[in-house]
Amino acid sequence: MSALLVVVILVVLIVGHELGHFVAAKLSKVKVQEFGVGYPPRLFRFGKIGDTEYTLNWLPFGGFVRLFGEDDDKKGPNSFAGASHTRQAVILCAGVFANFILGWLLFTAAFMLGMPTAVSEDTPGARLLVSSVIANSPAAESGLIAGDEILSVISENGQGASDLSPSTVSEFIADNGGENLTVTYLRGGEHFKITLAPAHSVIEDESGKPALGIAITSIANVQKSLGAAFIDGGIFAVSSLKTVAIGLYTIITDSFGSGVQLKNLVGPVGLVGVVDDASGHGLGHVLGLAGFISINLAIINLIPIPALDGGRLVFVGIEAISRRKVPNVVAGVLNAVGFIAIIALMLAVTYNDIIRLVA
Numbered sequence: 001m002s003a004l005l006v007v008v009i010l011v012v013l014i015v016g017h018e019l020g021h022f023v024a025a026k027l028s029k030v031k032v033q034e035f036g037v038g039y040p041p042r043l044f045r046f047g048k049i050g051d052t053e054y055t056l057n058w059l060p061f062g063g064f065v066r067l068f069g070e071d072d073d074k075k076g077p078n079s080f081a082g083a084s085h086t087r088q089a090v091i092l093c094a095g096v097f098a099n100f101i102l103g104w105l106l107f108t109a110a111f112m113l114g115m116p117t118a119v120s121e122d123t124p125g126a127r128l129l130v131s132s133v134i135a136n137s138p139a140a141e142s143g144l145i146a147g148d149e150i151l152s153v154i155s156e157n158g159q160g161a162s163d164l165s166p167s168t169v170s171e172f173i174a175d176n177g178g179e180n181l182t183v184t185y186l187r188g189g190e191h192f193k194i195t196l197a198p199a200h201s202v203i204e205d206e207s208g209k210p211a212l213g214i215a216i217t218s219i220a221n222v223q224k225s226l227g228a229a230f231i232d233g234g235i236f237a238v239s240s241l242k243t244v245a246i247g248l249y250t251i252i253t254d255s256f257g258s259g260v261q262l263k264n265l266v267g268p269v270g271l272v273g274v275v276d277d278a279s280g281h282g283l284g285h286v287l288g289l290a291g292f293i294s295i296n297l298a299i300i301n302l303i304p305i306p307a308l309d310g311g312r313l314v315f316v317g318i319e320a321i322s323r324r325k326v327p328n329v330v331a332g333v334l335n336a337v338g339f340i341a342i343i344a345l346m347l348a349v350t351y352n353d354i355i356r357l358v359a
Helices: 002-027 085-113 138-142 166-175 226-258 268-279 283-300 309-322 328-358
Strands: 032-049 052-067 115-118 127-133 149-154 181-187 190-196 214-222
Touching: 002 032, 002 052, 002 085, 002 283, 085 115, 085 226, 085 283, 085 309, 115 283, 127 138, 138 190, 149 166, 166 214, 226 283, 309 328
Parallel strands: none
Antiparallel strands: 032 052, 115 214, 127 149, 127 214, 149 181, 181 190
16 A cells, blocks of 8 residues: 555656646647656547647656657747747746645645644643754664654663653653663654663763753644645745755765765655655655655756756756757757666665665
8 A cells, every 4th residue: 555655646746747847838838749647658548638638658657748849849839949948947947846836735735634743741642752862872872863752761660751741751861860771662663672771971061960862852743724734834845945955965965975875865665665654644644745755856856967857957058048959969868868877876776775675
């Protein structure tokens, strides 16, 4: 079911991206010859409205739009090649914009259904999550990471922190300095148990207070009204743009020094596990994850690599400045190289996903 859900999410997001190109092309008076769900070979044709065929294709991993004059440079009043550079750029950017809007709407729906939110300690049903871990602390050495859900903290004599909350757990840890504490936590739907001892000087400002080196926060699923969810969804979409852009920049810059770190990347196979974890927390989590993937697609498509929208925008920019068409042979070779590089990276990431699963 999780694998099927991944396929559905990717198809919806990619078709949404192509719908952005489609709408922009129609508004720009550029003829759309075909709008396809999935990739060829063709399964069947839904029908034809105006100049556009609507088709369903055998490979269910996305969609496409076929614009008149996009690949064969046929110029005319309704061709992509004959459109102004500004209109071409708008059509290319529309897919990215569509993914941003789709991410916004998905975040809105997620907030309406309920998304994890920091709440007060006395909120009924609140969960206790690790929000950060201090480097070289007992918690870090024991493998605790941000996002782990604390289920219990038990001392050597069998006593535990009562009414799990940030304050009661912190006080219990401080009262049992030097003793071995057993911490049970939840990660990815699995229960784990570790034993560690609170130590002094873990927190700079509280060197005399025994601590494990974790910051903990009460979290609960909070449902919001449509208006509040729409505003928060937009804010979260913008902040996600920044997060994804910084993360992608870090991966690219790090790759020049030590090669591409595949451990930091997740492909379709690894995404199955991520979606499976999210589905265990409800539909709101799944929609929130889908929104974040949509924002990822928006940023990735802006990378100036041939075969992506960003690379095609570079060609349009060069043609606008030089007032000369990029030779078809050059564009074709660069697009082929870019496509092969993307496929090679996807295969490497997928292989790494499989290794992580069997390890």
